[in-house]
Every structure is written in C-alpha cells, then in structure tokens.
Amino acid sequence: MGKSILDKRWFQELLIVVVAFLFSTLNSWDLFTNWQDAQKAIVIFLITYAHSQVNRFFLLPLLLQTHKYFAYLTYSMLLTFFFGGVLYLVYTNWFHTQAVSNLTEVQKYLIHVICCVLSLATMLTPFLLLHLYTEQKKKVAAQLAMNQMELKVLQSQLNPHFLFNTFNNIYGISLQHPSSVPDLLLQVSKLMRYQLESHAHQWVNLGDELSFIEGYIALEEERLGSRCAISYEYINETAGTSFFIAPLLLIAYIENAFKHGTDNVDGSFVNINIHVTNDMINMRIINSMPPGRKKNDDFTGVGLKNANHRLNLLYEEKYRLDINSNSDAYSVNLVLPLIKHKNAA
Incomplete structure (x- = not known):
C-alpha cells in the first residue's frame, strides 16, 4: 500500500518551506508593489532558510545529537x-534602507543578527517536530513489527503444546476404551485443523473459537468420565452480533484447569462459565485443588505463560486477569474486550 502524500518526505519539506516563507514575509506584503520587491523578499528568505538548513544538516547531527552542547x-x-552579516549586506543594498537610516551600522547589523536568530527558531521548530514525529513513527512501527513477530512465535509454540496434551489424553482413553479412539482421533483432527487455520489470523470469529473450546471440553469429558464433574456454561446477551477475539487464548486457561485440577483423582471438578455482554467477554474457571498440592504451587506452564504474554501484547491494559487459589480450589477470572469490525479477522 502506497504512502499518503502527507507521509512523503518531499511534501513535508515543501509544506514547511511554503509556510515559513508566508510567515516570514507576512508583515511586508503591503510593501510588495512590483515583482522586483518580491524577488528581493525571496532572496532574503533564501538566506535565512540557508542559515537554518546549515544548522540543521551540519551542526545538529555533528554536535547536538552527539551531546556536544x-x-x-x-x-x-x-x-x-x-x-x-550576509543579510545585513543584502538588506542594506537592496531593501528598505530608508526604514533604518537613523540607526548606526552596528545597530543595523545587530538587528539582522536578531532576525537570523528568530528565523532560525521559526524554521527549525517544524523540522525538529517533523523529525521527532518520524522517529516516533519508526519506533512504533518497529515495536509493532516486533510484537507481531513475537506473537507468531508464541502461536507457533501453542500447536505442539496443544498436540502434546491432546495425544496424552487420547493415550489415557485408549487404555480403558480403545474402541472409542477412532472417533476421538477424528475429533482431534478437527481441533488441529482449526488451530492451523486460526494460526494465520490475529483475530478470529468468537463463535469459531467457542466451538473449538467446546470440542476440547468434550474430549476431556470422554477422557475423565465420572472421575471429574465438568460444568460448562455459555451465556451470550448480545446475540446476532459478530465478535472477534485473539485465537487460542482462552483455551490455555481451560487446558491448565484440566491438567492441574484433575490429576486422575476421583471427585475432582472443573467449572467453566463464559459470559458475553456489552462488547466484553468474561470467562471464569474454577477447578479442584488436588490433595497434596499447596495453594502457592506454580500452576503455570508453557501454554499459560504464552497466554499471559499474548494478553499483554494484544490487549495491553484493556484486560483484567484475576487468579486465586486456596486449599480446595483454583480460580481464573479473565475479562477481555471484544472486537466488532469485520477486518479484524
């Protein structure tokens, strides 16, 4: 996509020159009675402009930017x-000599030195602001590129992590119910297909993401059977509105609940509640704390660390994540803003 004309360097330079010329000659327009007067004004402007450019391209980068103040x-x-001095000589010989005829030559010279100081400040200011704007824009673009690259790396780590956990689940099921393995493999293939397809997008449709989550929960129900009480509730108060969310973000916290909250112990539980309202999604997960596990034990793994990092990159300070634990249960409460626009995907 091409740059806007406002972002083109030559246009920015030209705009600054035109504006600087108009301001520097504003109080003399009534004196321009002919083309010769205008030519003299242009020459005087070019002198002050040359002064600012020598300062800008030689003194600023060589001395000021190297901290030689x-x-x-x-x-x-x-x-x-x-x-x-140059301005004094040109001005004295060409323009308005009668206006300052009552001053000494030294006074005339100092007036033109002051004019050079004022014109330097006037012309350097927009150039410096433009430089700061350009540098800031480069930093933002570089940071965005770095964030995108980091997100790609994090997403690439999710696929093998999810695959590892999922096939561990199938292995556990195959030991007790080998006949159900073909159907489970078909279900896993659907989950993996979604992972591969969503990997190419920064945002995915919320409905597709929830279908993926429901498929994973069904897989866990098959694995755990009656040994774990699993509850899943989804409430949507904004039916009919298409929302988008970062892919494979919620699943990390759900995986964590099943991985650390069940531990193949009878009487365990995992409760998942997802509530969509006012362009926000609120996911609350509560899972049992297995016996012998202290409440301060580290529940974080690769998937959860990646999820937390992606939250910071994608949502910055727009999300809320509360994690609490005690001797009986471990809870996660995540609140995220949802995106409406179609281009999000």
Missing part, C-alpha cells in the same frame, strides 16, 4: 553572526 552553541552563534 557547548560546541553546538558556540558554532551556532558564529553561524548566526555570519548569516546576519
């Missing part, structure tokens, strides 16, 4: 006195 100030003063 005293040297920059000294050379800037010498340069200003030089261009003040």
